[in-house]
Amino acid sequence: MGLAGIFTVMTGLDGGDAVSEVLSTILLAAIVGSLVFGIWPPMEPSITMATATRSGENVTFMVHGGTDVERVTNITCWIGGPGAGNEGVPLEAKVGYFETRRLPEPARIVIVGTYLDGNMMVLFDEVV
Numbered sequence: 496m497g498l499a500g501i502f503t504v505m506t507g508l509d510g511g512d513a514v515s516e517v518l519s520t521i522l523l524a525a526i527v528g529s530l531v532f533g534i535w536p537p538m539e540p541s542i543t544m545a546t547a548t549r550s551g552e553n554v555t556f557m558v559h560g561g562t563d564v565e566r567v568t569n570i571t572c573w574i575g576g577p578g579a580g581n582e583g584v585p586l587e588a589k590v591g592y593f594e595t596r597r598l599p600e601p602a603r604i605v606i607v608g609t610y611l612d613g614n615m616m617v618l619f620d621e622v623v
Contacts, residue, residue, distance in 0.1 A: 543567055545586065545618040547604040554598045554623055556606065560590035569609040570618070576603040598623075 543561040547554055556572045567588040575581035586592060606619035
């Protein structure tokens with residue numbers, strides 16, 4: 496028994512036209528919904544790791560890599576956080592790259608990676 500037969504049994508109607516209208520409405524709603532909301536596959540998370548560690552008055556920024564490090568175009572380390580007047584230190588997007596700066600006082604360190612598609616992601620955000 497097909498869908499039309501099941502519909503006829505459930506409603507007691509000769510459901511040939513009714514089933515067609517219901518399926519047409521469902522199909523139209525699906526098409527309109529896909530056009531309005533778009534159909535995109537879910538984005539995969541980007542995995543890139545960078546850290547800042549303190550040793551006395553020195554802070555070392557290090558790029559550890561990750562599965563997406565080859566898609567990173569730019570890594571910037573902000574001493575004091577991103578904002579006007581705070582120093583931005585460019586880091587190379589290479590596994591194992593590090594740079595050391597003298598910072599006698601604890602400071603907020605924010606490391607941001609920029610990817611090929613223009614998206615930016617915070618890789619590190621802590622007071623060190």
